[in-house]
Structure formats: structure tokens, C-alpha cells
Amino acid sequence: MTQTTVLIVGAGPTGLTLAVDLARRGVDLLLVDAVAERPGSRGKGLQPRTLEVFDDLGVTGALLATGAVYPPLRTYHRGQVVWEGRMHEPRLPTAAVPYPMVIMQPQWRTERVLRERLAGLGHRVRHGARLTGLDQDEDGVTAVLEDGERIRAAYLVGADGGRSTVRKAAGVGFHGETRPAERMLLGDVTTGDLDRDHWHMWGDPATRSLDVALCPLPGTGDFQLTAPVPATADGEEDLPEPTLETFQAVLDRAGAGVRLTGAGWTSVYRVNIRMAERFRAGRVFLAGDAAHVHSPAGGQGLNTGVQDAYNLGWKLAAVLAGAPGRLLATYEEERLPVAASVLGLSTALHEKGTKGDPDAHVRDEETRQLLLAYPGGFLCEGPRGGERVPDAVLGRVRLFDVLRGPHFTLLTFGDAAPDQAGAAALHGSAVRAFTVALPGRTGDLVDVEERLHEHFGAGTAVLVRPDGYVGYHGAPGGLEPYLSRVLGPR
Ligand SMILES: Cc1cc2nc3c(=O)[nH]c(=O)nc-3n(C[C@H](O)[C@H](O)[C@H](O)COP(=O)(O)OP(=O)(O)OC[C@H]3O[C@@H](n4cnc5c(N)ncnc54)[C@H](O)[C@@H]3O)c2cc1C
Structure with missing residues (x-):
């Protein structure tokens, strides 16, 4: 065995x-x-x-x-561009959200x-x-x-x-539930007839219905084809095989004027x-x-x-x-x-x-999924317990650099050097300590540090779980009982 x-x-x-x-x-x-x-x-x-x-x-x-x-999305109807829009508004990275x-x-x-x-x-x-x-x-x-x-x-x-x-x-x-009447043809296809700067869609703006869409897949020569197959009274019997020929027929029916040159992976999706x-x-x-x-x-x-x-x-x-x-x-x-x-x-x-x-x-x-939090459970203690810890710029390092790795991170705020010995006394190598300097000494970066400090409050200790959520948030004296409860006695 x-x-x-x-x-x-x-x-x-x-x-x-x-x-x-x-x-x-x-x-x-x-x-x-x-x-x-x-x-x-x-x-x-x-x-x-x-x-x-x-x-x-x-x-x-x-x-x-x-x-x-x-x-950007671009919709065509009868050979004309009838609508353009975006799925996500452009955002720039911030200190707190590096990947917006x-x-x-x-x-x-x-x-x-x-x-x-x-x-x-x-x-x-x-x-x-x-x-x-x-x-x-x-x-x-x-x-x-x-x-x-x-x-x-x-x-x-x-x-x-x-x-x-x-x-x-x-x-x-x-x-x-399974919704057998709602199905979609899918495939990774190639064509030389479209630019790769838009997610191309064909449909009827009057009914807001979609016939077929081709989305350029970055770092490849492929487009992802999606084509809803309209619901029928008698269920799925008329569902075509997801082949190059089927995809071409769908595009021709939509009047896309696009010739496919190949199809790799193909599938049929049913809503579940x-x-x-x-x-x-x-x-x-x-x-x-x-x-x-x-x-x-x-x-x-x-x-x-x-x-x-x-x-x-x-x-x-x-x-x-x-x-x-x-x-x-x-x-x-x-x-x-x-x-x-x-x-x-x-x-x-x-x-x-x-x-x-x-x-x-x-x-x-x-x-x-940035707002996702785990408030109020066994692993949460303190006002910000369960919240995602934002990134921040701390002098020469990012907070996410400090958190990276399999350990818990103990954050304290003030002038003291990181109390690694104290953290080790808490729970050996499972906990690493980092002290966030208080504002007033580091020029441009002060603002960011100040905000992190304000986010958690003066005099508090913040224990960040290995998955980046606040475990414990409160007076330093509460850390040891929290860790004993979660990780067991030392
Ligand atoms: C068209 C489409 C668009 C989507 N778009 C998005 C999107 O934009 N964003 C998003 O987050 N999700 C999207 N999804 C969903 C996403 O693809 C799935 O949620 C994801 O694949 C789930 O990952 P998984 O690892 O849990 O399971 P799967 O990817 O299903 O992996 C399961 C693995 O288990 C293996 N397996 C199965 N049975 C056994 C067995 N008995 N023994 C051993 N191995 C087994 C399989 O071979 C497979 O490799 C989309 C899905 C589709 C179809």
C-alpha cells in the first residue's frame, strides 16, 4: 500500500x-x-x-x-459595430491593492x-x-x-x-439545480479575421441577445468561442457537436464574416x-x-x-x-x-x-473577492478580526513581502525593534514579528504607514493568519491565550 x-x-x-x-x-x-x-x-x-x-x-x-x-467588449449587428463597453473599470494599483x-x-x-x-x-x-x-x-x-x-x-x-x-x-x-435548457458551445479557436484588442460579440441589440462571442486569449493565438444554444421545448436532442464546422455555422448564421482556421479544445457547458x-x-x-x-x-x-x-x-x-x-x-x-x-x-x-x-x-x-472576510468565528478576535489585511508600503518593504510565507505575522506599531524573541516565545517559528514604524520619520512613505497604523489603532497587536486575514486584533496581552487556543499550548 x-x-x-x-x-x-x-x-x-x-x-x-x-x-x-x-x-x-x-x-x-x-x-x-x-x-x-x-x-x-x-x-x-x-x-x-x-x-x-x-x-x-x-x-x-x-x-x-x-x-x-x-x-473592451464590442458588439456587432448586421455587419455594424452597435455597442462598445467594458466589463471592469480601469484601476491603478494602490498601496493597499497591488493587483486591482x-x-x-x-x-x-x-x-x-x-x-x-x-x-x-x-x-x-x-x-x-x-x-x-x-x-x-x-x-x-x-x-x-x-x-x-x-x-x-x-x-x-x-x-x-x-x-x-x-x-x-x-x-x-x-x-x-441543473438547467438543461441553458447550454453553451465552447471552444478555443483560431482566425486571422479579427483584431486581438476586443472581445468580439454578435447579437441583436433590440432583444439584447447574444449569438456568439470570440474573446482573444492573451499570450496565445487563440480566441475563446462561446455560443449559447437557444432553449428548445424538447430539451437537448438538437444540441450540435462542438466542432469547427458547428462553430463556423454559428458564426455564419450571425453574419460575422469570420472564417475560423482551427479549433483545439471544445466543450458544451450546461448550467449547474x-x-x-x-x-x-x-x-x-x-x-x-x-x-x-x-x-x-x-x-x-x-x-x-x-x-x-x-x-x-x-x-x-x-x-x-x-x-x-x-x-x-x-x-x-x-x-x-x-x-x-x-x-x-x-x-x-x-x-x-x-x-x-x-x-x-x-x-x-x-x-x-477583496471584500471577502471571515468575521465572528473561532479564529477571529478583536474589532478587525477576520478582515483581509491590506498591502502597504513600509519603508523599503511592502507589507505583503513581510506576510509572504507559511507563518503567522505579528504586527505591532511604534519605535521598538521587531520583537522576534517575544514572538518566538509565543509560538516558535510559527510566528514572525514586524514592527511598523510610527509616522514622522520617513518622508513620503509616512502617509502610508500612518494609514496602516490608523487602520488598526495605536497600541494594538495584530496577528495575521498565514492566509492573510486578521486572526487576533487587540491588546498584546491577549496574544498568548489566542495562540494557545488556535495552535495549542507551547
Ligand atoms: C466556459 C467557462 C468559463 C469559466 N470562466 C471562469 C472564470 O472566468 N473564472 C473562474 O473563476 N472560473 C471560471 N470557470 C469555472 C472554472 O473552470 C472551474 O470552477 C474550475 O476549473 C474548478 O477547478 P477545480 O480544480 O475545483 O476542478 P476541475 O478544474 O474540474 O479539476 C478537477 C480535476 O479532477 C480530476 N478528476 C476528476 N475525477 C477524478 C477521479 N475520480 N480521480 C482522480 N482525478 C479526478 C479531473 O481530471 C480534473 O483534472 C469557467 C468554466 C467554464 C466552463
Whole structure:
């Protein structure tokens, strides 16, 4: 029997993010996937908060190098441009938000960048390894693969997508709805007939209906084609195969005057809006699409999976290093409500799109996932407990540089040198200390430091969780009891 500590099933964006996070923490892991590396642009929008998570994990640079902000949308009708607009208002980086814009990247490249990062940490995905069943007892989980191999792990994470075998084997229900009449043809195609500076759409402005769209995928020669297939009374029987010929026929019917020269990945998407009733069953956890599936409207699916993984990674590592098991319960406590609200948001955007609302293309603050917070739970103490810690410029370093890595960070404000010894006395290498200088000495940078100091208040200690949210915020004397509760007694 193969032995590992954490078995991750599914090497999509969720499983890969978790594997990178655990690997950098030195946790023994195995990441398996049923199939070979997948092509396909699918989830192509990386939200600002995801770019912050990826910054911590060391992949944002590689993703920005070939990614781009979303191009303006341009709609044609009967050969004329009838409308132009933007999905996201342009914003410049600020001290607090270094990545203000949604970045487009085909999903295959996001996965490739994560795989390369994982390889740099000494791990490779085991492809062609399909989980077919699992069993668990008090000490661990035994997974069975299609070829009969058995793998024993302390914990198993199902990141195996919407049809999750792990979820079914763990007996967790997946409630919600499938809308069989709402389907969309998808494909990565090539053409020499269009500029790559717009997301080209063909439709009828009178009815606000979309026939077909071609979105240039940055850093490639491809366009992502999306074409809704109108609902019919008799369901799906008339659904055409997603082939180059079908795509060409759709474009011809729309009068696009575009000749496709090739098609790579193709698919049919059906609207599924579902959520797992639990995100945990004993030693088995569900993350990403295995736990929740949404409409692609609003670009939340991949991003929510990445945040699941980032929430779970440090908790698994801490418990494996001796923290109380109670910490693991906070994964579902924190992520299930977030998934429910993301589901509501993406469904509302989807319905605006199908109804043809005039502002259906506009994406607001909520989709950027920067406001996401975990207030009021077991891990929160103090007025700003559970909030995302903003970035800031602190003398020569950014706050995100200070936070980067697997540790908790203790922030204090004042003139004292960082009290590393004090932090170590609190909880060994799990906590690093940083003192933010008070304003009055550093010229132009004073303003920014002052704001961070005002954000948290004089005389307070702020303990930042490894995933960048405020854990403890209050008088320094409360830190030790907080850490003992969360990580166990020293
Ligand atoms: C057209 C479209 C546009 C989208 N746009 C966006 C967007 O803009 N932004 C966004 O955030 N999201 C978007 N999404 C959603 C996004 O693609 C998914 O949410 C994302 O892929 C989920 O990632 P995951 O890792 O959880 O699961 P998946 O990507 O589904 O990965 C699951 C993996 O598990 C493997 N697997 C399955 N079963 C087994 C098994 N039994 N054993 C071993 N391995 C197994 C699979 O082979 C697969 O590699 C879009 C989706 C579509 C279709």
C-alpha cells in the first residue's frame, strides 16, 4: 500500500493550489489526477484576491508575464459595430491593492504555472490515477484507484471537480439545480479575421441577445468561442457537436464574416448551480468545484476553489504539526458561507445575462473577492478580526513581502525593534514579528504607514493568519491565550 500524509485527488486549479501550499510547508503529499494534463481556456479570469494569494505562493509574476486585463467588449449587428463597453473599470494599483484588475489567463496556463511551481518544490502530479473509492477510520483514509492500487493517507482532499467521486464516496449530498435548457458551445479557436484588442460579440441589440462571442486569449493565438444554444421545448436532442464546422455555422448564421482556421479544445457547458451539504466528512475534505459549482458569469468558480485551498492548506499543516483538531472545523465554518454567497452572486449575474439586462456585462466590487472576510468565528478576535489585511508600503518593504510565507505575522506599531524573541516565545517559528514604524520619520512613505497604523489603532497587536486575514486584533496581552487556543499550548 502506498503511504502519504495528504492525498489530493484532482489536479485542477484547486488541487494544484493546495499542493503548492502544502509543499512549501514541507507536508508530505500525493496529488493524483485521472487524466493527462488538460487543454482548454475554461476559467480565464483571475480575480484581484486570487492574484494576492498567488503572490504569496510565488506564481503571480509568471501569470502577469503572459496575462492581460480584459479587453473592451464590442458588439456587432448586421455587419455594424452597435455597442462598445467594458466589463471592469480601469484601476491603478494602490498601496493597499497591488493587483486591482482582473487578469485574463487561459486556465490551461494557470494550471501549467502552478504545476511548474509545484515541480520547483519537488512534487509532480501523478496523472492517469483515477480514484474509484475510499474508506476511512479513526486514523486515516484508504483510497482505491482504478487499477486496484491502495493509498493510505492521514487526510484526503477531494478537488476532483463538479462530478466528484470523492464527494459521492464520502456520502455528501450536492444540492441545487441543473438547467438543461441553458447550454453553451465552447471552444478555443483560431482566425486571422479579427483584431486581438476586443472581445468580439454578435447579437441583436433590440432583444439584447447574444449569438456568439470570440474573446482573444492573451499570450496565445487563440480566441475563446462561446455560443449559447437557444432553449428548445424538447430539451437537448438538437444540441450540435462542438466542432469547427458547428462553430463556423454559428458564426455564419450571425453574419460575422469570420472564417475560423482551427479549433483545439471544445466543450458544451450546461448550467449547474449546486453546493455540497458539507465540506468535510471526517478526514475527507471537499474543495473547489467538488464543493460548489456556479455559472461562469462573474468569473468566480476557479477563484473560489483557489481560496478554498488557501484556507485549508495552513490548517491541515498546523494540525499535522500538533495544533488541536478544532482548527480543521473552521474550514467548513469559514468557506461554506462564502461559497453560498458566491453562488448567489454568480446566479444573479447569470440571470441578468439571460434576461439581457442593460448592465449585465458590468462587474462590481463583490466579484473581485477583496471584500471577502471571515468575521465572528473561532479564529477571529478583536474589532478587525477576520478582515483581509491590506498591502502597504513600509519603508523599503511592502507589507505583503513581510506576510509572504507559511507563518503567522505579528504586527505591532511604534519605535521598538521587531520583537522576534517575544514572538518566538509565543509560538516558535510559527510566528514572525514586524514592527511598523510610527509616522514622522520617513518622508513620503509616512502617509502610508500612518494609514496602516490608523487602520488598526495605536497600541494594538495584530496577528495575521498565514492566509492573510486578521486572526487576533487587540491588546498584546491577549496574544498568548489566542495562540494557545488556535495552535495549542507551547
Ligand atoms: C466556459 C467557462 C468559463 C469559466 N470562466 C471562469 C472564470 O472566468 N473564472 C473562474 O473563476 N472560473 C471560471 N470557470 C469555472 C472554472 O473552470 C472551474 O470552477 C474550475 O476549473 C474548478 O477547478 P477545480 O480544480 O475545483 O476542478 P476541475 O478544474 O474540474 O479539476 C478537477 C480535476 O479532477 C480530476 N478528476 C476528476 N475525477 C477524478 C477521479 N475520480 N480521480 C482522480 N482525478 C479526478 C479531473 O481530471 C480534473 O483534472 C469557467 C468554466 C467554464 C466552463
